[in-house]
Every structure is written in C-alpha cells, then in structure tokens.
Amino acid sequence: MQVGVLAVQGAFAEMEAYWRALGAETFEIRQRSDLDRGMDLLALPGGESTVQGKLMKDLGLFDPLRAKIDGGLPVFATCAGLILLAERIDDPGSRDGTRPEKWFGVLPVTVRRNAYGRQLGSFTTVGTWDGIPDTKMTFIRAPAITAVSDGVEVLSTFEGQPTSVRCRNITAFTWHPELSVR
Numbered sequence: 001m002q003v004g005v006l007a008v009q010g011a012f013a014e015m016e017a018y019w020r021a022l023g024a025e026t027f028e029i030r031q032r033s034d035l036d037r038g039m040d041l042l043a044l045p046g047g048e049s050t051v052q053g054k055l056m057k058d059l060g061l062f063d064p065l066r067a068k069i070d071g072g073l074p075v076f077a078t079c080a081g082l083i084l085l086a087e088r089i090d091d092p093g094s095r096d097g098t099r100p101e102k103w104f105g106v107l108p109v110t111v112r113r114n115a116y117g118r119q120l121g122s123f124t125t126v127g128t129w130d131g132i133p134d135t136k137m138t139f140i141r142a143p144a145i146t147a148v149s150d151g152v153e154v155l156s157t158f159e160g161q162p163t164s165v166r167c168r169n170i171t172a173f174t175w176h177p178e179l180s181v182r
Contacts, residue, residue, distance in 0.1 A: 006037035008055040010047015018178035044081025082172040086111040108149035115144030129156040136180040
C-alpha cells in the first residue's frame with residue numbers, strides 16, 4: 001500500500017511512522033510533482049489547518065488534491081486534516097471576528113477548532129473505536145465534531161460527542177491515532 005502524506009506542516013513524520021508500522025510504504029507530498037506518484041491513500045496530518053491550507057494553495061497542491069479526493073481516493077485525516085475536510089467550521093471565537101475559511105469542504109460535518117482546549121489542555125483517554133475497545137485516544141488542541149449529516153458514520157465518541165467519522169472515502173479523527181501505534 002502506498003500512502004501519500006501531506007508534508008507541508010504539522011505532524012507528518014508521526015503520520016508516516018504510523019503507516020509504516022502498519023506495513024505501508026509512505027512518501028511525502030511537498031510539491032505538485034509529488035502527486036505524480038501513485039497512491040492508495042492520502043493522509044492529512046494534525047498541525048495548523050490554516051497554515052496547511054494556505055501552503056497547499058501556494059504550492060499548487062490544493063486543486064489536484066481536491067480532484068483526487070472527489071475522484072474517490074481514500075483519505076485518512078487527523079485533527080487539522082479533519083478541519084481541512086469539513087463542510088462547515090463553527091468558530092465564533094476567531095481572533096479577527098471573521099469565520100475561518102472552509103478548505104476542501106467534502107466531509108459533511110461541522111467542526112469547532114480547539115474545542116478541547118489549548119495545548120496545555122491536551123489529554124489522553126481510552127475508548128472504543130470502530131468496535132475496537134480500549135483504544136488509546138490522544139487529543140492535542142483537538143477540534144470537536146459538533147454536527148454530522150446523513151451518511152456520516154460515527155466511529156468513536158468522547159462524552160457523547162463524535163470524535164471520529166467515516167463518510168464515503170474519508171475517515172477522519174479529532175484525536176491522533178498515529179500517536180497510539182508504534
């Protein structure tokens with residue numbers, strides 16, 4: 001399995017290590033020519049969604065990646081990657097009072113950035129993910145999924161709120177599964 005990992009900012013090294021530990025081959029997506037390689041899955045890591053979105057646009061990656069996602073390429077996204085995919089971003093507390101930009105907008109969920117607190121509020125818990133009990137879930141400045149549309153399967157929850165979802169070709173997490181498998 002070939003996994004292309006967006007490597008413009010964020011926890012891309014951890015994402016690569018996660019997929020290699022699962023037996024996949026990985027490569028970094030840093031420039032448009034990297035998209036010429038065949039991939040079976042696109043991995044969008046945690047980090048800062050606004051920076052990742054702007055860099056994808058500046059580097060000419062955004063539109064080709066959007067076309068691949070729209071074309072059915074499987075996507076695995078954590079934290080910032082979830083924000084990049086969300087149809088709606090509910091963030092009334094943004095610094096300048098404006099709503100943050102929607103990026104790909106292909107996952108029919110609403111997310112709220114930093115909903116579980118800032119960096120110092122990061123935590124780990126154990127829950128059930130996709131029927132697998134005792135799954136370690138690490139939340140780092142995590143967004144919350146505040147609403148899901150029809151067709152979205154909730155794979156895990158924390159305190160009654162969805163924390164990972166699947167819809168069509170996309171699996172997305174508010175937490176960091178890549179920090180649990182080594």
